Amino acid sequence: MRFCEDDLIANFFLPLAGPAALGLKDDTALMTARPYPLAVTADMLVAGVHFFADDPPELIAQKALRVNLSDLAAKGAVPVGFLLSIALPMDWTNDWLGRFAGGLAQDAQEFATPLIGGDTSSTPGPLTIAITALGDAPRFIARSGAALGDDIYVSGPIGDAALGLKLRQDPARFEQISMQAREAILARYLLPHPRLDLRGVLRGFATAAMDISDGLIGDLAKLTRASGVSAEVAIADIPFSAAAKQALSLDPSLLETVLTGGDDYEILFTCGQGFTPPPGISRIGQITAGSGAPLFKDASGGACVFPSGSYRHF
């Protein structure tokens, strides 16, 4: 027999709850007054849109939380808690929900971000997860601060998750790449790694920052638009994983997927001249004047234009 709402909360979600949750008895959390401004972000994930309904429930839960933590990471914020609203489809089971909550509990601990509240509902539609995460933001890094001449950086390899999604949608296209590379890109699609480790670098040096969730090309365009500038990026300087390099060498047309696909959850940021990036951080280009979409240049110096994020090579 499935749990009723009260039992469900007591059994699955109470173990994740922090002090602000007040035992999840009040429908309202109570956070102590914070010493800093508060960064607040919300992301909604829908089965069949943002993940596959039959993905492991632990990973669905962790992805739903981590995309929010990634937003906080990009702002240099430290997560302090989250609220989970979940609409369960008609066929949910105690076992499924136990695994979902177990995955979430593991992340709540790993990221020191307790559950503080939320809501549960049923839905005649697909599983829908809405998380709101809160974080202390002593120095919030907006998207709008990039200035002419700033260098543009990314915090890690681009495109693995988009390749992982493409592999699930069109496995035939990836038959030539190694099992190890396939596993690597699938794992990156399933589970983002929010770059909370970068807060020192971002707070200390970044003029603008955002996480890359909708593809490097589209997201850089958002950053430059918010900042009232443009940009030039050398595709040869964009870091790719060994798996992505292998996929690209076998099928160069995957470059479009790599640069415009989503789910990277690395940080895209800009810094003034003279910043020395720590290991793992790659300079990919520079902020330029103007208001056009960023220019992405190939190895021969030719310009690749990607209007509204979609790939078109001239």
Added chain:
Amino acid sequence: MRFCEDDLIANFFLPLAGPAALGLKDDTALMTARPYPLAVTADMLVAGVHFFADDPPELIAQKALRVNLSDLAAKGAVPVGFLLSIALPMDWTNDWLGRFAGGLAQDAQEFATPLIGGDTSSTPGPLTIAITALGDAPRFIARSGAALGDDIYVSGPIGDAALGLKLRQDPARFEQISMQAREAILARYLLPHPRLDLRGVLRGFATAAMDISDGLIGDLAKLTRASGVSAEVAIADIPFSAAAKQALSLDPSLLETVLTGGDDYEILFTCGQGFTPPPGISRIGQITAGSGAPLFKDASGGACVFPSGSYRHF
């Protein structure tokens, strides 16, 4: 042609945004450090579960926000902003979303509660709305503070919204009641009125408080359980509207709907002896010792037992 996500945000949601939204450009809001502890609440509404998909979009939007404001009101908190995550079904139109955002804008202004962030998505399922609301809570009133001998109060008439829902599900049962009464209960179902006006009373005198969203009987049981006490309520002292009185006199079996149905969004609270309630606030009973479900007594003093919120008369 329907708006893309960026245009949709710029056209419909930017007009509702407060300073903390940073122009809705950052995927993350930034609230200034608050002087008080922060009350945070989240509620998710699903079409076909919490409202009818063909209800006026303005009212769907306002209900989704107001159920959250009602949670804050019950804690004596002052709303300062909200985040909206919305999953739109495949057939949404600009007109529908314009009306939805218009209703929300009206409430954001009326309740001085700007939009500060959120997320938009598509869904193959029903319209799903997840709102998180934040409020300053100088004195948070938990559910768990009710003490032996405290009086139990409700802030207004009980059961109208539940009757309104019943009328929509089973119109034949309401043929005898007046048009005016029908309109009154339908309106109460469609649009809650969060009791933010009660914060002075609650902060000054309440020992425990919650909003009544799942029916008086079930919600009082939650309050007494959280407080480790029980209660006695005189059904004759529960305030009913003229419309509810009319419905009950024509069909006394509707008492079950009135006391166990949801969507009242009045405040249920307890106070120590000696509190003089302002006009409109009704004393309905008293906190007693024990851990059993609250006793509801009829006019003759007979006990009506409502195990787990469902009505059974002895």
